[in-house]
Amino acid sequence: MKYGHNRNPQETVQKRKLKTKPLLVLIAILFIGNVFWFVGWLIPDKKLKQPDEVVASVAGDPITREQWMTAMEKAVGRDVLRELVNNKVMETAAAKYGIEVSEKELELELALITSVDGHTYSGLDLEQIRQRIRSTVTLEKVLSNDVVIDDATVKSFYDENESLYTILTAYRTSIIVVPSKKEAERALSELSKGSSFDALAKEVSMDLTSANLGGDIGYINADTETIDPAIYKAASQLKEGRVGDAVGLKDGTYAIVQVNEVINGREFTFDEVKEHIKRELTIEQLSQLVLPEAFWKEFDAKWFYGK
Structure with missing residues (x-):
């Protein structure tokens, strides 16, 4: 496998990290939310159990399911619900703006991100990973929906950073x-x-x-x-x-x-990564990181915790 233009491998890694940083930050945020969601998912619906069911005991003193569920809600409930709301907001935004995320886009983003920091996805199964990528790409497409970056700029970026798209x-x-x-x-x-x-x-x-x-x-x-x-x-x-x-x-x-x-490692052509680069360049122009919460008001999102 070639690495393009005889670039120094360390330099290649550093540049790849730099150029994919906005996406990694978004994925990391979504990942944290997913951890909280996963913990909540592991806990059976309390409606199916009696409130006074004993789930543990210490020196004969019981800890009930109701106590457990209450503690879990206080510890992670806000973050779990935020994740659910954000996912729904992004789905609604995609429908409004006619945004779709193709299977090819999912595979591209997965390959690019895992080549930089595969630990981002530790603890998630493949379907959860794909869902997080889909949400992130949807957000990026919404943010770049009205931004025009000419093809010459995109091609220039690709030519200067071609080695970033040679994936191990x-x-x-x-x-x-x-x-x-x-x-x-x-x-x-x-x-x-x-x-x-x-x-x-x-x-x-x-x-x-x-x-x-x-x-x-x-x-x-x-x-x-x-x-x-x-x-x-x-x-x-x-x-x-x-x-x-x-x-x-x-x-x-x-x-x-x-x-x-x-x-499997591969080299992505310009046509394969052109749209990815356009979004990347758009995100780099933003003055600050934009999260799904920025669209809550637009889509009338409300939740248990108020404002």
Whole structure:
């Protein structure tokens, strides 16, 4: 795979980060909202349970479902509802302005973002990721709806930054990190007997950040600097849905690697990324970050928490 115009790889990574920063910020905001939504989704509808059902106890003192639900609403209720309202606002805006987000656009944005910071999507399944991208692209299209950027400017940007659109193969990866090879072999044995990778990672993995997400570390590629190189090497040799043998890490621990999805590397042509670049240049011209909340008044959005 070529990287275009003999550019320095480090410079390429830095430029890609710079040019995709507005989109990454928006995706990160949407991701945070999704985490709150996901926590709420895990909790069954309290209408299906008796209010006084005991969900836990300490020294015989019960904690009821009603107490649990009330605490959850106070902790994350506002953010969960905000996410739902923002998604509906963007859907309404898309309908009003005749905006559509195609499958090709979703795949392009996914490839571009995962090539920069695959951790953005840790903990989300593919459908949730696509929904977040769809919402973000919809917002960008609304913001750039009345902005005209001539094709010559767009082509010039592409020619000067062509290497940004050469995408490395990315692997959606999950890991289980344990202190010894013996414990790694024990974990592999459990997996071979049908244990869930997600559940086992939460139970035994030393890497607490990924363990809380069932081992998920998002998308990684050859340029990912935040992981042990042995993890990428193992992932690059696996097919989708497969679990590899235990690999030793630099700190003396061992990792079991699972690849959940592969996004093949490719070079995007000018025609393929032209509309993306137009939106990117438009967003860069904005004096401040615009969030979906800016459209609440236009679409008469109201919620439980008032103004």
